[in-house]
Amino acid sequence: MSLKLRLSALVSKDAKLRYGIFLIEVGDDPAKGFALLSALAKQNVVEAQFRVGKSYLEGLGVPPSLEDGTRWIRRAAQAGHVQAQFILATLYTIGFPEGFDENSTTLLTNVAQLPKTPDFHQAAIWARKSAEAGFPDAQALLGYVLTNGPADLVQPSEGREWFEKAAKAGSAQGSLGLGMALLYGEDRREEDKQRGIAALEKATAAGLATPFYLLAQIHEHGNGKERDLGAAARCYQEAAERGIVAAQARFGLFLLEGRGIERNISRAETWLRRAALGGDVESAALLGDIYVRGDDLAPNYLEAATWYRLAAENGHAAAARGLGLLYLTGTGVHRDPNEAARWFRLSAENGDRVADADLGNLALSGAASDEDKQAMRDRFEKAAEAGDLVSAFNLGVCLAEGVGVPRDERQAAYWMQRAAEGIVNAQYWLGRMYIEGRGFDVNIEEGCRWLEKAATAGMTDAQTLLGQMLVTGRAPGGKNHARALELYREAATHGHVGAMFSAGALYGGGHDVPADRPEALRWFLLAAERGNPLAQLMAGRYLTHGLAGKTDLAAGRKWLERAKSQGVSDAEAELRNLEKSVSNGG
Numbered sequence: 001m002s003l004k005l006r007l008s009a010l011v012s013k014d015a016k017l018r019y020g021i022f023l024i025e026v027g028d029d030p031a032k033g034f035a036l037l038s039a040l041a042k043q044n045v046v047e048a049q050f051r052v053g054k055s056y057l058e059g060l061g062v063p064p065s066l067e068d069g070t071r072w073i074r075r076a077a078q079a080g081h082v083q084a085q086f087i088l089a090t091l092y093t094i095g096f097p098e099g100f101d102e103n104s105t106t107l108l109t110n111v112a113q114l115p116k117t118p119d120f121h122q123a124a125i126w127a128r129k130s131a132e133a134g135f136p137d138a139q140a141l142l143g144y145v146l147t148n149g150p151a152d153l154v155q156p157s158e159g160r161e162w163f164e165k166a167a168k169a170g171s172a173q174g175s176l177g178l179g180m181a182l183l184y185g186e187d188r189r190e191e192d193k194q195r196g197i198a199a200l201e202k203a204t205a206a207g208l209a210t211p212f213y214l215l216a217q218i219h220e221h222g223n224g225k226e227r228d229l230g231a232a233a234r235c236y237q238e239a240a241e242r243g244i245v246a247a248q249a250r251f252g253l254f255l256l257e258g259r260g261i262e263r264n265i266s267r268a269e270t271w272l273r274r275a276a277l278g279g280d281v282e283s284a285a286l287l288g289d290i291y292v293r294g295d296d297l298a299p300n301y302l303e304a305a306t307w308y309r310l311a312a313e314n315g316h317a318a319a320a321r322g323l324g325l326l327y328l329t330g331t332g333v334h335r336d337p338n339e340a341a342r343w344f345r346l347s348a349e350n351g352d353r354v355a356d357a358d359l360g361n362l363a364l365s366g367a368a369s370d371e372d373k374q375a376m377r378d379r380f381e382k383a384a385e386a387g388d389l390v391s392a393f394n395l396g397v398c399l400a401e402g403v404g405v406p407r408d409e410r411q412a413a414y415w416m417q418r419a420a421e422g423i424v425n426a427q428y429w430l431g432r433m434y435i436e437g438r439g440f441d442v443n444i445e446e447g448c449r450w451l452e453k454a455a456t457a458g459m460t461d462a463q464t465l466l467g468q469m470l471v472t473g474r475a476p477g478g479k480n481h482a483r484a485l486e487l488y489r490e491a492a493t494h495g496h497v498g499a500m501f502s503a504g505a506l507y508g509g510g511h512d513v514p515a516d517r518p519e520a521l522r523w524f525l526l527a528a529e530r531g532n533p534l535a536q537l538m539a540g541r542y543l544t545h546g547l548a549g550k551t552d553l554a555a556g557r558k559w560l561e562r563a564k565s566q567g568v569s570d571a572e573a574e575l576r577n578l579e580k581s582v583s584n585g586g
Helices: 001-006 011-023 030-042 046-059 066-078 082-094 121-130 136-148 156-168 171-183 190-204 209-221 229-241 245-256 264-279 280-291 301-312 315-327 338-347 353-364 368-387 389-401 407-421 425-436 444-456 462-473 482-492 498-508 517-529 532-547 555-565 567-584
Strands: none
Touching: 001 407, 011 030, 011 046, 030 046, 046 066, 046 082, 066 082, 082 121, 082 136, 121 136, 136 156, 136 171, 136 482, 171 190, 171 209, 190 209, 209 229, 209 245, 229 245, 229 517, 245 264, 245 280, 264 280, 264 301, 280 315, 301 315, 315 338, 368 389, 389 407, 389 425, 407 425, 425 444, 425 462, 444 462, 462 482, 462 498, 462 532, 482 498, 498 517, 517 532, 532 555, 532 567, 555 567
């Protein structure tokens, strides 16, 4: 700033105004600039009033104050200052916090956290004044109020006209509003679609976040453009980097699933975390899934519980069920069946039908309260009578086991037959009930037929039980160890620990399949690592006696000790024999 201007500011209001603006905007003494402008504002210099209002709103050269900023902006707006009118309209559109009084001398604290009440009618008045004076951003704002305000203000055609004017004048907000009106407005026409897309693309040139997000949706779903997941991913990323929470969630999902972009779990986790912290419930639930599964990241059950809880507390049914399972198993949290029941109940109430089954299983374990059991039974009966097959199955379980209702195996059989039309678990239960003579006369052939249905559908419990029937020869046609081994391997591959042990036993020899002791040891170890005590005993025997071709006394002793700790008496005898052998130098 020249010495001439500083000197002229001593005697000229115009020079003082320019000097004050300079000090606030580009100078190194904004406080001094504010003092100069404040003095001019009190002398009714309109531009100074506008600048003082902005300074209070932005905290330039003075502590921020919504009250003082609004008061000075209003004075400038009433005097005809076009930008002040626009800012005042914007403030009304955003809304003032409850209890706000621009004439109060007491500053509101934590204004950003207080609920705000928009006043679209006042916003329309001030936006129109500025818009009619030719201010492009005010024209865009007026278009927004006329298309998104209350019913008595909405005028879609006029709103679009103001967006058109703003866009032609170079307002990025005008282009955004025009694009949205052409694509999503009530009076939109099919021929306007391409114009709308072009308007959104023009708005992205100014770096606005929303048009990037809208274009991402257009590219993802092929609405007005050919579907292009790569372009969608790029637009979601642009919107995500500009703070759009929904875009952060979608971009995170694209990275998680490799849609239109290389799959990257670590980056997906970062973006989903940002979206979840921004309030996106689905992202929080996905984070829980990521940390439970592990995928490319190490499993972290404590993190999983944290994110599941955040989603569950906001009504996400699947997350509530996931959290219930963690509490049921004590994974990442302390084991608490009552807490598990609470989350299963919340999940079921929010529509997760699998959680209903979890609640039923929990009730069967004896962990649920009598009140919970009765409530579950009532809910199952009501839904079952309305034709819901999952509830028919759960009601059948309650009746078969006397959960929340006196045991009635005939009624249980009736509901299981109803449910077996479409529920795999019911097919398994129905098969067992025929085999055990519960609610029916014993009918092994019919029981195995239902077990076969459930096994074919992939139910591991059915595969394992049918395998046992084939091993013992109780199945129609007698023993079939080769078929039993197929069933055991299928169930074991999908995590059934009992099937792992049974596959090891068949491979161990003495059955109608070729013995393969290394393969037997592999299955025994898999089951042992998952806590099966008999598999721990067999793994110990194989390793200490070298039954699979190799001897490992330390590893064998470890498994025998674990089996002993679970009450397997044969493991204790094996350990004694092992100690004798070692002490004798054997």
